[in-house]
Amino acid sequence: MGRENYSKVTEPSRRTFLRAATGIGAIATAGCLGSGSETTTQPGPAAGDTVTIGVNVASSGDYAVQGKEERRGAELAVKHINEGGGWVGEDFFDGLSGDGLLGKTVDIAVRNTESDTETARSAAQDAFDTDRAVMLCGGTAGQPALAQADVAANRERIHMITGAQLDALTSGDCSQYSFREMFNSYSMAKVLRAELAERLGSDGIWFHQIHANNDWGREVQSHIQTEFANLGWNTVGTEEVMLGTQDFGPILETVNQRSPDVLFLNLPGFDAAVAIPQAKDILDDDVTIVVPRLTRRIAETAGSKIAGVLGTIPWDPVMVRFDPTPLSRTLVNAYGQEYTGADAQYDEVPTGPTHLAYSQVMQYAGAVERAGTFDADAVISELTDQSYNVGMSVEETLRSCDHQSTRPAPVVEGRILGRQRFGHYFALDTISTETVYECDTGPATDCSL
Numbered sequence: 001m002g003r004e005n006y007s008k009v010t011e012p013s014r015r016t017f018l019r020a021a022t023g024i025g026a027i028a029t030a031g032c033l034g035s036g037s038e039t040t041t042q043p044g045p046a047a048g049d050t051v052t053i054g055v056n057v058a059s060s061g062d063y064a065v066q067g068k069e070e071r072r073g074a075e076l077a078v079k080h081i082n083e084g085g086g087w088v089g090e091d092f093f094d095g096l097s098g099d100g101l102l103g104k105t106v107d108i109a110v111r112n113t114e115s116d117t118e119t120a121r122s123a124a125q126d127a128f129d130t131d132r133a134v135m136l137c138g139g140t141a142g143q144p145a146l147a148q149a150d151v152a153a154n155r156e157r158i159h160m161i162t163g164a165q166l167d168a169l170t171s172g173d174c175s176q177y178s179f180r181e182m183f184n185s186y187s188m189a190k191v192l193r194a195e196l197a198e199r200l201g202s203d204g205i206w207f208h209q210i211h212a213n214n215d216w217g218r219e220v221q222s223h224i225q226t227e228f229a230n231l232g233w234n235t236v237g238t239e240e241v242m243l244g245t246q247d248f249g250p251i252l253e254t255v256n257q258r259s260p261d262v263l264f265l266n267l268p269g270f271d272a273a274v275a276i277p278q279a280k281d282i283l284d285d286d287v288t289i290v291v292p293r294l295t296r297r298i299a300e301t302a303g304s305k306i307a308g309v310l311g312t313i314p315w316d317p318v319m320v321r322f323d324p325t326p327l328s329r330t331l332v333n334a335y336g337q338e339y340t341g342a343d344a345q346y347d348e349v350p351t352g353p354t355h356l357a358y359s360q361v362m363q364y365a366g367a368v369e370r371a372g373t374f375d376a377d378a379v380i381s382e383l384t385d386q387s388y389n390v391g392m393s394v395e396e397t398l399r400s401c402d403h404q405s406t407r408p409a410p411v412v413e414g415r416i417l418g419r420q421r422f423g424h425y426f427a428l429d430t431i432s433t434e435t436v437y438e439c440d441t442g443p444a445t446d447c448s449l
Contacts, residue, residue: 051104051374053078053361054111054133056123056148057162058140061115062243062269065297066140066353070162071110073350073357074137076338078108081365086334086358087327092388093362095369102368109133113144120144124151134374135160135364137357142166142215149178158376158383160360163314163353165293166215170404171443177376179383179403181360181390185216186443187435188292188312189223191409193231194434195310200261200288208236208255210275211266212243220266220292236260243268248275252282262288273301280305296351299414299425306414306425313410314352318428319391327391331358349424359390363398393431401439402447408433 055074058067080086082105084098100106109131113120120139127133128151136152137160139145145164152159153175161169161180165188170180183191207228211221221238229235236258239251252275255263263283265275272291276298279289291298294311302309319328335350350358367382368374384400396406412426419427437444 049104050107051101052107052109052131052133053364054109054124054127054131054136054138055357056111056113056120056127056136056138057357058115058144059110059112061113063113063115063140065269066163066295067113067115069351069353070138070140070357072335072339073354073359074110074361075108076335076354077358077361077365078106079338080334081106081362086330087362090327090330091325093366095366096362101365102372102374106365113138113148115141115144117143117147121147121151124148128152128155128157133157137361137364138162139164139169140353142169145169146173149173149175152177156376158364158379160364162356162360166219167443170402170447172446174402174447174449176380176403176449179360179363179398179405181356181363181398181405181407182314183312183407183409183435184404184443185219185223187437188409189220189227190437191312191411191432191434192224192290192292192310193227194432195411195429196228196262196288196290197231202232205233205262206236206258206260207233207262207264208258208260209238209264209266210248210251210255211238211240211264212268212271213240214243214268216268217266221264224264224266224292233262241267241271243271245271246274248278249282252279256283259284260287262290264290264292266292268293269295269298270301273298276302276309277305294412294414294426295353296425299420302414304417306420307416309414310429311412312432313412313426314407315355315392316352316410316412316424316426316428317349318412318424318426319393319410319431322428322431323391323393325389325391325393327389331355331391355391363388363390394433399439399444400449402444402449404444406433406436409435 057070058064080088082100087093088096088098111123111127113123135158139161140163142164145161149159159178163182165185167184167186209221211217289309291311294313299306317332340348367379370382371378383398387395389395392408398405409432411429415427
């Protein structure tokens, strides 16, 4: 792909990257769309005519964009549970009737984690103790998700993890009460190994990594190092960078001198969006750039520079063309009806985090109806080892051994600027089932449930 003049490209700013998160209140309680009415104070979580689902996401901080997308997915799911539409009545969700859960109207209580671990812990406590939530949905970043899982276990209520990928959540720190739909870092590295082995082979390939100085960045770096060393690739080097780095130029100049065939940018959100254009400008054109976890916001911010960049995503509207079920198209249509015109153009189609939150609220609702009760132990029995489909082209299972979903991973490549239409920034390469591993291998061996 041709190199463009980087000086002519407007550099993304953190303000631009996070602009979608503005206007989100710290707490929005009661009502299926998080209205400003007062929190229900019930004598028990499932008492009365209403029942509350807690949504604990970032409305500010580094993960505010993903938090907004997750919030919208949860809100839309609650609306459909109460009023019908969306996946209600579809296969696996045919027990839902669109008139609430077990005869109760479902309210939603949204709290702000501020992208911070201790704030997430406090918000989770408030969701259970003040909002009387029967279930908590949320967890984009690893440590905040672990904090929420601890609180849910203490309260003996269910926690549906959304986007956090740290292995520990369904490994050494797994919980009887927490379930994860998103594939973890371990699986993501295996997916990338299979994809790049097919593209580039295993002989004479050199790779370099730049990773964030947080738990997720280091974990992904370690898994990629192991997987590609086992493949027979050679390591050029690895660099750890501070979160919020704006100038990757000196590191990229050094990387370019080492002439790798592949550069992994193990960076979250805005950091990846900043690094991609600089890498495209500095590195030779034949270097393959991989961002292990891509998002629409990264692609939108990187603009034309996203072309040819490889990575995985949780889900994307492009799945509509490859999903044998109606679920992906139904979500896209329902989301468009609910949110088109309410905000910027990118909001007209749902994102991966939206799909994760929508899926997990619907999974919980389906399990409650099958169980005939809100009792956590009974609902857990209905969540585990059940075959289901959430529009990922294959059936999945929330495994009883570690509460990790067998969700496949879409592998995508960034589209050229002329094909980035209507929020579609990625071309789908494959939907990889390399995410699945046995319960006696990988991170699952450290989970004891």
